[in-house]
Amino acid sequence: MTICTTQLIYFSPTRTMQRVLTGIAQGIDMSDVIHLDLTPPGVRDRTFEVGVETIALLGAPVYSGRLPAEAVTRLQQVHGNNAPAVIVVVYGNRAYEDALRELCDLAVEAGFRPIAAAAFIGEHSYATAAQPIAVGRPDMADLEKAVAFGQQVRANLGQLSSLPEIQVPGNMPYKERHPPPADPPAPITITDLCTLCGDCADVCPTAAITVGDNVITDAQSCITCCACTRACPTGARVMEDPRVRKTATWLYENHSERKEPEIFIAGVWFSSERYSTIKQMYIKY
Numbered sequence: 001m002t003i004c005t006t007q008l009i010y011f012s013p014t015r016t017m018q019r020v021l022t023g024i025a026q027g028i029d030m031s032d033v034i035h036l037d038l039t040p041p042g043v044r045d046r047t048f049e050v051g052v053e054t055i056a057l058l059g060a061p062v063y064s065g066r067l068p069a070e071a072v073t074r075l076q077q078v079h080g081n082n083a084p085a086v087i088v089v090v091y092g093n094r095a096y097e098d099a100l101r102e103l104c105d106l107a108v109e110a111g112f113r114p115i116a117a118a119a120f121i122g123e124h125s126y127a128t129a130a131q132p133i134a135v136g137r138p139d140m141a142d143l144e145k146a147v148a149f150g151q152q153v154r155a156n157l158g159q160l161s162s163l164p165e166i167q168v169p170g171n172m173p174y175k176e177r178h179p180p181p182a183d184p185p186a187p188i189t190i191t192d193l194c195t196l197c198g199d200c201a202d203v204c205p206t207a208a209i210t211v212g213d214n215v216i217t218d219a220q221s222c223i224t225c226c227a228c229t230r231a232c233p234t235g236a237r238v239m240e241d242p243r244v245r246k247t248a249t250w251l252y253e254n255h256s257e258r259k260e261p262e263i264f265i266a267g268v269w270f271s272s273e274r275y276s277t278i279k280q281m282y283i284k285y
């Protein structure tokens with residue numbers, strides 16, 4: 001099989017996942033690159049087929065050590081058609097726990113063939129100027145690693161039939177999901193600062209926001225992804241819920257030390273210290 005297309009398939013409310021997959025796709029360097037963005041609410045009732053001669057990059061963020069439930073239902077609507085797949089999670093510098101394993105398992109169930117996997121770091125959705133957590137990640141160093149990983153994947157495509165099954169960390173059964181509280185947290189809108197531009201509603205992955213004469217948020221639909229607070233051009237949209245801010249303080253105080261991406265390819269675990277080795281190996285190709 002000659003692979004000539006890279007298809008990026010992702011759920012990425014604050015776009016860190018999208019940026020990492022774009023770096024990996026750059027390293028794979030196929031002539032055709034297609035994005036299947038599963039973030040907008042409009043994809044909820046649709047199914048998708050991956051084409052032939054395609055390598056898929058599947059990506060989702062880590063929420064509480066798992067995949068976001070919204071990402072799971074959307075990814076389940078994609079049929080892999082036995083396409084080789086690179087499985088990637090992005091997490092906010094705390095831990096990815098069972099999420100990478102969950103995404104690998106989900107990919108297999110959907111008919112993909114995982115050939116490589118990775119966990120990258122993205123700016124934490126709850127980060128603010130006062131509580132910076134992995135701010136600016138993925139940064140240049142991360143994206144260089146993403147490109148180098150893509151180059152390694154590309155090199156392995158020549159021996160697709162003999163690649164061993166990849167092994168990734170994670171528990172089975174996965175970490176339990178906590179049921180949402182009766183009064184779930186959600187961002188608020190500071191009316192005096194709001195111009196009713198609608199940018200927040202445009203980026204909301206669950207259609208939780210309605211903008212008319214004012215901004216109405218359906219907190220029951222909110223997944224606290226913070227896409228709306230990032231998108232708001234005037235600073236009117238803020239996540240001030242004390243439960244979220246308490247978590248952010250804890251993350252800032254306990255998980256600020258920089259973590260590095262982890263790569264799993266052809267059954268081998270490469271720590272960040274070995275990236276230079278990967279690069280040197282593949283300069284030969």
Ligand SMILES: Cc1cc2nc3c(=O)[nH]c(=O)nc-3n(C[C@H](O)[C@H](O)[C@H](O)COP(=O)(O)O)c2cc1C
Pocket residue numbers: 011012013014015016017018060061062063064065066090091092093094095096121122123124125126223224225226
């Ligand atoms: C509800 C929620 C739960 C999260 N849980 C975790 C977690 O368990 N571990 C972690 O390191 N980061 C966690 N994060 C941070 C995200 O994984 C991180 O910000 C990621 O870069 C977001 O991806 P995106 O930009 O593609 O949306 C969480 C974020 C949210 C909104």
Ligand code: SF4
Pocket residue numbers: 189193194195196197198199200201211215231232233234235236237
């Ligand atoms: S993006 Fe900000 S300014 Fe625009 S409608 Fe939403 S809250 Fe108001």
Ligand code: SF4
Pocket residue numbers: 013186187200203204205206207208209217221222223224225226227228229
């Ligand atoms: S309302 Fe909630 S789900 Fe929608 S973008 Fe804002 S934080 Fe995300």
